[in-house]
Amino acid sequence: MSDLKYTKDHEWLLAEGDEVTIGITDFAQGQLGDIVFIELPETGKECNVGDEVVVIESVKAAGGIKAYVKGTVTAVNDTLVDAPDTVNKDPMGDGWFFKMRIEGDLSGDDFLNQADYDSYLEEC
Amino acid sequence: MTSNSTLALTPLNSLHDELGAKMVPFAGYRMPVQYPTGIIKEHQHTREHAGLFDVSHMGQVLLKGRQVDSALERLVPVDIEALGKNRQTYAVFTNEQGGIMDDLIITRWNDETLFVVVNAACKEQDIAHMKNHLGDGITVEPMEGQALLALQGPTAKDVMSALAPDTRTLVFLTGCHTRIDGVECYITRSGYTGEDGFEISLPGEHADKIARLILAHEEVLPIGLGARDSLRLEVGLCLYGHDMNTETSPIEASLIWSISKSRRAGGDKEGGFPGAATVLGQIAKGVTRKRVGLSVAGRVPVREGAELVDTDGNKVGKVTSGSYGATCGAPVAMGYVSTAMSAVDTQLNAMVRDKLVPVQVAKLPFVPQRYYRG
Numbered sequence: 001m002s003d004l005k006y007t008k009d010h011e012w013l014l015a016e017g018d019e020v021t022i023g024i025t026d027f028a029q030g031q032l033g034d035i036v037f038i039e040l041p042e043t044g045k046e047c048n049v050g051d052e053v054v055v056i057e058s059v060k061a062a063g064g065i066k067a068y069v070k071g072t073v074t075a076v077n078d079t080l081v082d083a084p085d086t087v088n089k090d091p092m093g094d095g096w097f098f099k100m101r102i103e104g105d106l107s108g109d110d111f112l113n114q115a116d117y118d119s120y121l122e123e124c
Numbered sequence: 125m126t127s128n129s130t131l132a133l134t135p136l137n138s139l140h141d142e143l144g145a146k147m148v149p150f151a152g153y154r155m156p157v158q159y160p161t162g163i164i165k166e167h168q169h170t171r172e173h174a175g176l177f178d179v180s181h182m183g184q185v186l187l188k189g190r191q192v193d194s195a196l197e198r199l200v201p202v203d204i205e206a207l208g209k210n211r212q213t214y215a216v217f218t219n220e221q222g223g224i225m226d227d228l229i230i231t232r233w234n235d236e237t238l239f240v241v242v243n244a245a246c247k248e249q250d251i252a253h254m255k256n257h258l259g260d261g262i263t264v265e266p267m268e269g270q271a272l273l274a275l276q277g278p279t280a281k282d283v284m285s286a287l288a289p290d291t292r293t294l295v296f297l298t299g300c301h302t303r304i305d306g307v308e309c310y311i312t313r314s315g316y317t318g319e320d321g322f323e324i325s326l327p328g329e330h331a332d333k334i335a336r337l338i339l340a341h342e343e344v345l346p347i348g349l350g351a352r353d354s355l356r357l358e359v360g361l362c363l364y365g366h367d368m369n370t371e372t373s374p375i376e377a378s379l380i381w382s383i384s385k386s387r388r389a390g391g392d393k394e395g396g397f398p399g400a401a402t403v404l405g406q407i408a409k410g411v412t413r414k415r416v417g418l419s420v421a422g423r424v425p426v427r428e429g430a431e432l433v434d435t436d437g438n439k440v441g442k443v444t445s446g447s448y449g450a451t452c453g454a455p456v457a458m459g460y461v462s463t464a465m466s467a468v469d470t471q472l473n474a475m476v477r478d479k480l481v482p483v484q485v486a487k488l489p490f491v492p493q494r495y496y497r498g
Contacts, residue, residue: 033146033158033162033163033350034162034163034164034165034448036164036423036425036448036455037423037424037425037448037455039424055477057424057425059163059164059350059354059425059447059448059450060157060158060163060350060447062425062427081423084423088162
């Protein structure tokens with residue numbers, strides 16, 4: 001069973017068992033504009049809550065993804081290194097950043113379901 | 125955008141909204157940073173076709189009076205008396221220390237009238253500076269409400285000549301009074317993208333209509349400030365407040381070409397501008413640091429503020445502009461380095477998020493300038 005959650009930093013997290021796939025939302029890629037550089041974590045990296053795990057640079061701005069949950073990186077989307085614009089084209093699909101095996105779950109207040117994220121977007 | 129109420133609006137404000145622009149505060153104005161096209165495609169479109177930029181935030185000022193040319197020479201190291209009618213020159217306002225107060229374009233309309241365009245962020249200061257120093261016989265008239273459009277790119281000439289046939293005979297850095305659809309304009313063959321193109325000064329009340337006429341041409345897309353920045357950076361042009369400021373002299377900024385021969389040591393009109401002793405001394409003796417281009421290995425953008433270190437780790441300078449150059453297909457940057465490290469091909473590193481990113485001093489421009497010189 002899968003479970004899609006969002007954060008107020010416009011990240012999405014898709015949980016399948018204890019493995020979570022992480023990316024940014026369409027709103028986030030639109031705000032960043034044309035993405036030209038992505039730095040991904042190494043597989044095996046152990047992340048604590050608040051660690052910056054991905055660097056994203058668009059033409060105009062630098063941004064990042066921080067870990068909202070403790071865990072270990074199990075896979076990264078290497079295709080983004082040479083084609084960072086994939087995140088602009090398909091942020092919720094081919095533009096995923098990395099997967100991690102998490103300790104804990106996505107049930108805390110930091111994690112919004114689709115309906116809550118949609119209403120949060122209306123304030124953005 | 126909560127602070128929009130305090131921002132000044134250009135005459136194209138509602139057009140930008142209609143075109144779906146992302147609007148940002150810039151130098152006190154609400155300006156389009158990009159349209160739905162996106163910065164990279166806007167950049168490429170301008171290099172390959174034609175782009176229309178709203179630069180109405182810039183300061184447009186008329187200087188009038190007898191010997192207005194020699195009066196303005198007191199503030200800039202350029203031979204303005206030698207500037208022919210309808211000809212333009214680039215210049216910098218220097219301060220008493222030889223630092224740069226602003227850069228500007230000066231156009232002679234006639235014997236007693238000069239048209240100057242200055243940066244938006246500096247215009248109040250520049251107007252006061254000119255009023256204080258040009259003398260009683262010269263009037264300084266800000267062109268309130270005047271719009272400024274830039275049409276840039278290799279096919280700009282086709283669009284422009286269809287709308288204003290008089291512009292066919294213009295070459296780079298010349299201008300003419302003409303009309304577009306009955307609206308009086310002053311059009312120059314100039315711009316800040318490195319491409320052939322035009323700047324159109326016209327009354328703000330007609331700017332929306334004229335902009336729409338230009339945009340109706342299939343070659344033309346609206347282009348925002350984001351692409352304007354990457355376009356000018358690729359062709360090695362300085363942005364005031366970033367690549368030059370009151371702490372940098374025109375010699376350090378590698379703008380020695382902008383200082384007329386007649387204003388240099390041994391010239392007919394040697395010196396006579398603020399900070400002349402410092403600037404001419406630097407021409408004679410050299411400078412300890414200078415502005416250079418920096419090509420970046422890999423994909424990571426190296427941005428303004430990044431420290432530059434030599435291969436032994438010694439600090440040698442700082443990046444002043446950096447972005448992704450869509451025509452180069454790579455990050456490009458400019459910065460100041462110690463003169464010993466300024467030779468083309470010198471290997472340096474930029475500090476980006478506490479990591480060393482290899483950069484190399486590069487010849488400017490990164491992309492050839494393609495002005496039309498006839």
